[in-house]
Amino acid sequence: MVVPGIENFINIKQEKIPLTPSRFLGDQGEVFLEIGFGRGEFLESIAKQHFEAAFIGIEMSLTSVRKMLKRLHRANLTNARVLLADASFTIRRCLEQGCLAGIYMNFPCPWPKKKHSKHRLTGSLFIQGLACVLKDGGFFQVLSDSQEFVEELRRSLSDSGFFDEPDVVRNLGTRIGTKYEMKWRAQNRDIYRLISFKKSTPDSCETLRGDEMPHMKIPKDAFSLSILRKATKHPLVKEHITIIFKTIYVAEEKREFLIDTVTSDDGYEQRFFVKVVEGEKDVLIKLFSSGLPFRTEAVKSSVTELGKLLLNTNSSGSSE
Helix, strand or coil: CCCCCHHHEECHHHCCCCECHHHHHCCCCCEEEEECCCCCHHHHHHHHHCCCCEEEEEECCHHHHHHHHHHHHHCCCCCEEEEECCHHHHHHHCECCCCEEEEEEECCCCCCCHHHHHHCCCCHHHHHHHHHHEEEEEEEEEEECCHHHHHHHHHHHHHHCCECCCEEEECCCCCCCCHHHHHHHHCCCCCEEEEEEECCCCCCCCCCCCCCCCEEEEEHHHCCHHHHHHHCCCCEEECCEEEEEEEEEEECCCCEEEEEEEEEECCEEEEEEEEEEECCCEEEEEECCCCCCCCCHHHHHHHHHHHHHHHHHHHHHHHC
16 A cells, blocks of 8 residues: 655665755755654644745654655645654764754653653754754754753753854744644643754764675584574673674574674664574674664674674683
8 A cells, every 4th residue: 555645755774874855855945854743733834834945854653654744745745755763863873964954843752750861852962963964053943841851952052062052932922733732832831942053063973884784704613503592692782882682583494593683872772683694614694684774883793793702602612
């Protein structure tokens, strides 16, 4: 079944990184991004009002993406595109430097509990990513009912050195018509608007290199299923990356093994399979071709670190 508006969907994993908006929006003028468009009221409205500009919406919810695509299709809008992706990761590692004139974030979850603080979009890595993808003078605007969240974000932007002093206004009066805005106004909550303009670019703005396909070979005598099970028993944590090898799936007749793997790079998690193929003289370790993840440091390390673990486990077993 073809989803109405699918022509406005960008499959980020099939696109060349860095992601250049002009590649799929053409010469549409300045480009703006909305983080977490929800039901899509704001993105549709602003795209209708500004045909001279282009808009990108990023959302983690597949249901929200489907609804947004239908909205764009019904409104016959050609100046907006939709991504199903993690916004923080996409901004930090996938978008072209200086490609955006402005970024909107309307009523994000403030994650008020301390144990959930890592999910807040207020950290230094996120702020640095904003400064990388915004052009000089580009703005970052946030609406929220959480004064604590806005204040934390204001401090982060101010302390970064990449943005001017943020301007925070309570109950500005301008309405954007989103679900949460209407909900919080009905409850007579205060609405805070923060806006800040980029003044400098970080020294390091690195996007992913998607052309690398990590692989490793080890001697055949360093491998067996029992060694593989021992080697993948414990999580591997190194600085800002984590690698967890989970279930092992075995195809005995082919002498092939798939290891369900979860990685984290600065909190960005991916799940995929590492494939181990036992040959005549050696054993090949590589990423499984189906559902390939972004080749982050943790993903690439999952292949090499598994090889090292197998060699070390075999060596330990031999010396016992």
